Amino acid sequence: MKVYNSLTGKKEEFVPLEEGKVKMYVCGPTVYNFFHIGNARPFVVFDTLRRYFIWRGYEVKYVQNFTDVDDKIINRAREEGITAPEVSEKYIKEYFEDAKALNVIPADVHPKVSEHIDDIIAFIQTLIDKGYAYEADGDVYYSTRKFDEYGKLSGQNIDDLESGARIAIGEVKKDPLDFALWKAQKEPDEIAWKSPWGMGRPGWHIECSTMARKHLGSTIDIHGGGQDLKFPHHENEIAQSEACNGVPFAKYWMHNGYITIDGVKMSKSLNNFFTVRDIRKHYSGDVIRFFLLSGHYRSPINFSDVLMEQAKQGLGRIVTCVETLEHLEKNGSQGLTDEEKKELESLGKYRDMFIEAMDDDLNTADGISAIFEMVSDINVFVRDGASREFAAEAEKKIRELTDVLGIMQHVDDVDQIGADVQALVDERQEARKAKNWARADEIRDQLKAMGYTVKDTPQGAQLIKD
Structure with a gap:
């Protein structure tokens, strides 16, 4: 299998750190709202990658965090007149409802920032002790220039970054490029914890570095997330983790492309987003997932009603074929014929095509094409009927592949x-x-x-x- 490594800018053969095992960390949501279709893409993409690894025989440990300490959560708590933890718990629950509708399997571990404060403080203290961070009036900042390889993931040049960097009002960092590891409490109603530097809370970037090490170790196989996280979030994670641990953070970095609306990146800041909760009022979770997997994960995809209808029709082709086979399993002839045995054997080529596509940097678009070809072949073969045995085996072959993609898992069968x-x-x-x-x-x-x-x-x- 080959994956595109954002760190090297090329496809590389996937060789895990430990034979037969994969350690994956994927950035999860900041839980202050329902997640939108752009957020859903990495959830679905990396859930599919995880499913594929498991199907190919790997033992996978999959970690996806919840950022439950953040300015946006604090602001939402003020708006709703509740506490920040209440906001977080509310939207964590909503996350799981929408994720289940998209057939996203819960991670092995869903760590929360609020549950790792002691680990984060210890991590920051190590960076201070090693000379990579400093305290200033209760805040702690990372000294970006101390990390010689800063910019290696995103391709950013530190001199170019310097020309556009500014120190915001109220910040006391030494260099405009430095970023916060710990933020001093500014208002009495802000959620805060005791630390060696006073009451405060973690910065955004330090959270993932700490939780990845806590649950997966100092070096992991794959770190995934949306393209928008490459800089500065993932760049800062590398700087923190490698300075603290003294070893490479992640062997492979994988980033999915944007979802656009009329060619413009979807984002909450631009207010041009659609939540999965709202989209589910018009389309099933299966259709939404199918839409998200219909293009290559690294390519941008445009969201529109036209494309969603196409996804619905495309998934419908597979569903209809399965329903036909289920009908034949009850009403078909008895006994597998020699012709049917040959047909079942020939269907194996579509499984091979599927593997070839998925081995090529998780090409789900071509994987779906292989399923479509299998469906077309089966439809022609059973046009005048088939045995119950053939129908059952043919259905198994389709469902084996659709299960890897996580599609058709909410489709009612005829028995229901x-x-x-x-x-x-x-x-x-x-x-x-x-x-x-x-x-x-x-x-x-x-x-x-x-x-x-x-x-x-x-x-x-x-x-x-x-």
Whole structure:
């Protein structure tokens, strides 16, 4: 397998630090609001990478943090008249609801900043002791120039950064390029903890360095996140971690591309975002996930109703094929034929195509294309019916690949239709036998209004959820 390493700017063969094991850290949300579709992309992308590693036989330890200490949380607490921890807990709960709808598996560890204050303080103290950080009026800053390799991830030149750097009002840092590791408490209602430098709270960047080391060790295999985090967040993480620990922080850095609205990056600061909670009012979580995986993770993708409808139709092609196979599993002929055995064997080539695509830097777009080709092949083969055994095996082959992508996991199968719907299907079949075409058509329209399409096959009526 090859992955694109942002640190080197090229695709590299993936070789884990420890054979058969993968340690992954992915930046999670700052929990002060519902997450938007742009936030959802890394959640889905790296969940898919994790699923793929597991499918290929790796043991994966996956850590995704919650930033539950932040200026935005403090401001939201003031707006809502509640405490900062209450804001955080509220939106952590909302995160899990939306993530579940997107079929995102919970991380092995979801560390919170508030639960790692002692670890963060110890980390900062080590940086001070090593001469990489200093205290100033209760704040602690990282001395950026002390880290000789600063800029190696983002390609930023420190001299160019200096020309645009400014010291904000109230800051007492020695150099405009220095960044905060610890922030002194400024207002009585700000959440704060005791530290050697007075009451205060952690800066943003130090959190991930500390929690990654705590749960995965000083060097990890993969650090992931959105492209917007490359600088300064991930650059600062490298500077902190490598100065403190004396070893490389992450072997591979992976960043997903932006989601745009009319060609402009989606962000809360521009107020051009759509939350997943709002999008779910119009599209299922499966469709949203399918949309996010339809393009290569490093490429920007544009969000629009047109593209969401295309994603819905694309996923629908796979769902319809699976529903056809489920119908044949109940109503098909008995016994696998020699022709069916050959067809099942030939379907293996699509699994190989899928692996080839996913091994090439997690190319989910081509992985989906391989599934589409398998579906088309199966649709042609079962056009005039098939055995129950063939249908069951063919469905397994589709679901094996869709499970890796995390799609179709909320799709109702035919067994779950209600008794009232099944009664109408049975009544329609009796009407057709009696050549009462008017009543049969009437029931067909009634089922359509209930969200079902009836497809008449040599094996009987097949019900397809619209």
